[in-house]
Amino acid sequence: MRMSELQLPEGVVPHLAETQDAVAQMLADQVAECLRLHLAENPEATLVVSGGSTPLPFFRALREKPLEWARVKVALADERWVPVSDPASNAALVQSELLQGAAADARLVLFHYANKGALDALPELEAAAAELPLPIDVLVLGMGNDGHTASLFPDAPELARAMDLSVEQRVMVMTPPSQAHQRVTLTLPVLTQARFTALHLKGQDKIATLARAIEAPADWSAMPIRAFLQAGLHVYWSP
Numbered sequence: 499m500r501m502s503e504l505q506l507p508e509g510v511v512p513h514l515a516e517t518q519d520a521v522a523q524m525l526a527d528q529v530a531e532c533l534r535l536h537l538a539e540n541p542e543a544t545l546v547v548s549g550g551s552t553p554l555p556f557f558r559a560l561r562e563k564p565l566e567w568a569r570v571k572v573a574l575a576d577e578r579w580v581p582v583s584d585p586a587s588n589a590a591l592v593q594s595e596l597l598q599g600a601a602a603d604a605r606l607v608l609f610h611y612a613n614k615g616a617l618d619a620l621p622e623l624e625a626a627a628a629e630l631p632l633p634i635d636v637l638v639l640g641m642g643n644d645g646h647t648a649s650l651f652p653d654a655p656e657l658a659r660a661m662d663l664s665v666e667q668r669v670m671v672m673t674p675p676s677q678a679h680q681r682v683t684l685t686l687p688v689l690t691q692a693r694f695t696a697l698h699l700k701g702q703d704k705i706a707t708l709a710r711a712i713e714a715p716a717d718w719s720a721m722p723i724r725a726f727l728q729a730g731l732h733v734y735w736s737p
């Protein structure tokens with residue numbers, strides 16, 4: 499299935515290309531432009547990115563964009579609660595693939611694994627998240643084939659609270675049985691405030707998942723990505 503066959507919700511903007519490198523460049527150009535425009539009027543800008551495998555070419559393209567990176571705060575939408583030495587660490591991925599080259603001057607704000615359980619580290623994580631200027635200027639999300647985004651997993655017992663738009667907490671510990679690691683995620687009220695939100699997808703399977711999400715847009719808990727399928731979302735996809 500291709501994204502061109504999807505009936506996207508009103509106001510959701512598709513960006514397609516035949517290769518993941520071409521989509522990565524398109525997304526990197528758009529993100530760099532958003533950050534530049536914000537920095538022209540403000541002292542700093544906030545970029546929130548996701549982990550996983552899809553963002554790699556995007557990180558490598560974005561880090562080469564000429565920006566005042568020292569004025570950009572980079573944060574993770576979520577993290578697997580593992581040491582940075584663990585291959586599953588999103589912080590390590592962002593450090594090694596994005597905060598290089600021109601982007602080496604940017605500051606990674608979240609999440610720093612403390613040598614203790616995520617729940618014990620929550621006060622520190624919440625304090626770090628309080629440093630994050632809101633609204634987020636640029637948010638780049640991925641999506642799993644269960645409809646999760648960030649670490650808002652359908653099977654996480656904490657999901658209802660993490661997706662409660664009235665919750666004060668900015669960061670929440672998630673324990674989805676489907677995942678190998680405890681997770682830490684920014685909560686929905688933080689994520690849905692972004693000025694520019696991109697959903698970065700690769701492959702036919704993700705389009706089939708997006709089609710399922712579009713079928714019943716109101717049922718957020720079954721597929722948390724549904725909370726983002728509204729006007730203004732930019733979907734970047736390659737086969």
Ligand SMILES: O=C(O)[C@H](O)[C@@H](O)[C@H](O)[C@H](O)COP(=O)(O)O
Pocket residue numbers: 548549550551552553575576577578588639640641642646647648649
């Ligand atoms: O920590 C993570 O894994 C991400 O934040 C997660 O939400 C990711 O975006 C999706 O699982 C898609 O991952 P892929 O890009 O590997 O398909």
